[in-house]
Amino acid sequence: DAKTTQPPSMDCAEGRAANLPCNHSTISGNEYVYWYRQIHSQGPQYIIHGLKNNETNEMASLIITEDRKSSTLILPHATLRDTAVYYCIVRGPYNNAGNMLTFGGGTRLMVKP
Amino acid sequence: EADIYQTPRYLVIGTGKKITLECSQTMGHDKMYWYQQDPGMELHLIHYSYGVNSTEKGDLSSESTVSRIRTEHFPLTLESARPSHTSQYLCASSGTGTGVGNTIYFGEGSWLTVV
Numbered sequence: 525d526a527k528t529t530q531p532p533s534m535d536c537a538e539g540r541a542a543n544l545p546c547n548h549s550t551i552s553g554n555e556y557v558y559w560y561r562q563i564h565s566q567g568p569q570y571i572i573h574g575l576k577n578n579e580t581n582e583m584a585s586l587i588i589t590e591d592r593k594s595s596t597l598i599l600p601h602a603t604l605r606d607t608a609v610y611y612c613i614v615r616g617p618y619n620n621a622g623n624m625l626t627f628g629g630g631t632r633l634m635v636k637p
Numbered sequence: 638e639a640d641i642y643q644t645p646r647y648l649v650i651g652t653g654k655k656i657t658l659e660c661s662q663t664m665g666h667d668k669m670y671w672y673q674q675d676p677g678m679e680l681h682l683i684h685y686s687y688g689v690n691s692t693e694k695g696d697l698s699s700e701s702t703v704s705r706i707r708t709e710h711f712p713l714t715l716e717s718a719r720p721s722h723t724s725q726y727l728c729a730s731s732g733t734g735t736g737v738g739n740t741i742y743f744g745e746g747s748w749l750t751v752v
Contacts, residue, residue, distance in 0.1 A: 539712075556739070567727050567743035568680070582642070617739055625670075625729075625741050627680040 542599040546612030643744040660728030669711040
């Protein structure tokens with residue numbers, strides 16, 4: 525799986541959009557970009573994933589650059605409950621030994637009142 | 638939301654005791670996983686399973702063992718707990734196919750403290 529690079533921490537004001545960047549310059553053509561978050565002492569929560577096109581769901585939007593070397597997770601109106609560690613992960617399309625979910629350090633997002 | 642459940646959520650046990658952490662999912666997923674995470678640290682894969690009677694060791698060496706007798710059930714066992722086993726254990730599962738079917742869903746985790 526390709527490695528990802530994320531800033532270790534970010535702050536965001538409550539009610540504002542939180543934009544979390546991720547670099548994955550070695551991503552290969554069939555690898556997806558996944559985002560998870562982990563709130564203190566809980567299991568990671570799936571947020572969104574994409575391959576080439578931008579994606580949106582009830583939680584967030586995912587913007588993937590045209591060359592697919594980077595992406596941005598957008599939380600449109602951050603709340604205090606969005607304070608968590610956010611993980612950007614790239615992995616292949618199949619659940620086999622070569623495509624296990626590998627977590628790095630992530631970005632610790634602090635939403636402030 | 639994912640339907641994957643872990644018990645117990647929190648457990649304190651004495652050294653040398655045997656402990657089994659339970660994990661069940663109701664999504665019919667073939668693949669199941671166990672991750673270990675120390676406080677403030679990264680998650681590490683310790684076991685996974687492709688289906689019934691299939692178990693494999695993950696990237697991080699662990700003294701725990703797992704079994705997969707039923708699709709929905711993937712328990713993790715420590716035969717003789719030690720303080721070094723103190724950690725959070727996270728169970729996860731995923732279906733087949735690509736894209737959405739490839740998504741891995743996690744349980745709430747089991748916090749184990751060995752004293």
